[in-house]
Amino acid sequence: MTTGVRRRMGVEERREQLIAVALELFSHRSPDEVSIDEIAGAAGISRPLVYHYFPGKRSLYEAALRKAAEDLAERFEEPREGPLGARLLRVMGRFFDFVDQHGPGFSALMRGGPAVGSSTTNALIDSVRQAAYEQILAHLGITAPSARLQLVVRSWVSLAESTALLWLDGRRVPRAELELQLVHDFAALAAVSAAYDEEMASVLRRILADEPSDGPFTDLVTRLVGLAPLPGSV
Amino acid sequence: MTTGVRRRMGVEERREQLIAVALELFSHRSPDEVSIDEIAGAAGISRPLVYHYFPGKRSLYEAALRKAAEDLAERFEEPREGPLGARLLRVMGRFFDFVDQHGPGFSALMRGGPAVGSSTTNALIDSVRQAAYEQILAHLGITAPSARLQLVVRSWVSLAESTALLWLDGRRVPRAELELQLVHDFAALAAVSAAYDEEMASVLRRILADEPSDGPFTDLVTRLVGLAPLPGSV
Incomplete structure (x- = not known):
């Protein structure tokens, strides 16, 4: 039984955290060079948990891009x-x-x-x-x-x-x-x-x-x- | 034994013919919409014979594009x-x-x-x-x-x-x-x-x-x- 002190994030909150982490990584290198392992590491969660929220790198990349596109359009x-x-x-x-x-x-x-x-x-x-x-x-x-x-x-x-x-x-x-x-x-x-x-x-x-x-x-x-x-x- | 009157083309000649036919088709529609069957039909040869010269649609598309790129650069x-x-x-x-x-x-x-x-x-x-x-x-x-x-x-x-x-x-x-x-x-x-x-x-x-x-x-x-x-x- 795990009853760690770390607060569990809600689904939306976790998705948003992963998108923010991924956007940061995808902003500094070509998507080809960024692995799911790296995203998991930067978010402080396991690789399978990333896949729980996003079925693959492409869907995470697209979610990050959607966020960036909204940001850019606002500017x-x-x-x-x-x-x-x-x-x-x-x-x-x-x-x-x-x-x-x-x-x-x-x-x-x-x-x-x-x-x-x-x-x-x-x-x-x-x-x-x-x-x-x-x-x-x-x-x-x-x-x-x-x-x-x-x-x-x-x-x-x-x-x-x-x-x-x-x-x-x-x-x-x-x-x-x-x-x-x-x-x-x-x-x-x-x-x-x-x-x-x-x-x-x-x-x-x-x-x-x-x-x-x-x-x-x-x-x-x-x-x-x-x-x-x-x-x-x- | 086939001894038809139709002259057999050499390898290079056949490749060039296929490239010209493919370029014509790829020029008028998106590559997504052009099938190998259609290219074979337009060239008057069988589908397997197209594959003999080009391993797939992508390689034929790229050869056609290379020809178009040379043409455009010359202009x-x-x-x-x-x-x-x-x-x-x-x-x-x-x-x-x-x-x-x-x-x-x-x-x-x-x-x-x-x-x-x-x-x-x-x-x-x-x-x-x-x-x-x-x-x-x-x-x-x-x-x-x-x-x-x-x-x-x-x-x-x-x-x-x-x-x-x-x-x-x-x-x-x-x-x-x-x-x-x-x-x-x-x-x-x-x-x-x-x-x-x-x-x-x-x-x-x-x-x-x-x-x-x-x-x-x-x-x-x-x-x-x-x-x-x-x-x-x-």
Whole structure:
């Protein structure tokens, strides 16, 4: 008869503990390299008990990923007040915090591969992309975006992903610089698309009108104009 | 004794025929949906004979993908003469030809998933990205790029991928517009990065100096300046 002093956890509590432990391990190494034994050891329980809560490493990995996806999606939430450039910059700061915190796991997941690619993981990745997309649209104050506007926002979300992945590979550019660069990239991609799309152009004019003269967007335009040889009169 | 009139193919010839047939099928539907029976039928041979040349669907899929990857990498090759904007625009035209031709297969591959994600397929995807990256650097005339310049070129390659994937999902924006937009996007991302990086700024000045007044880059700058409220004097 065992009547140890250690309090027995409830089912949900134990599952949450295992998810937290697994997420920590999966964040620092590729899922391929993390064993159930290691997760059991870190949680202070036996290997069979882990299997009692999760039938296999994949189901535990997916549960950890679901938690990470919820966390990441929340980081795109931002009060809808003040200039858009500053809002996006705060969102990018939180996004890079997440990437920083879960670096190796984020890379392994986004680069795909046998241990991580499954319809469940892909659906989770897509759910985060969708949440980011919807947040940006809400900040732009748009409910029925044109095909071109959708493309700009979705391709910018994808650019933020790939920039973060490239940053993780060596971290050779300061992340604060990339956070600001991505805000500038948003303005730049929107400006390119605005050449084809009146909705995009009017969104962009509205954004720029709200920008302070020391905000990231105004900064970008000043720099662009300084670089480019202006074709004739403007 | 069989002495049919049908000429027997050599091993290499038969393998190439199977790869071509499989590539055609994998281009139009997700690999999950294509059976070995169907490949055998389209090649006019028996199912066991397919297995004689390829041990399973995965190995045939990977061989087809290798061929497609070589084809795609070649499309980034472009004579190094004339303005860069026009060169990039021709490359984008060939890239979208490829995407158009292999649409569903390209989507299935790039979106990952159980049937397609493997270390071999990921390595093939990376080899195409690397070839595109090296071609662009060569066009910029750069052999030892800074970290920021690498990031701009690689993130633009990734932007071209994601734009093509988004285009395939409904084709709601004309592809010619997106090809030009991606050339503009390159200039825009380079311009944003040039604010932080002298090498990038000097590359960009050199590109812009070579551009004709009716080229895509000059066009972009004119449009940007037209859109943005200029902050005081420049």
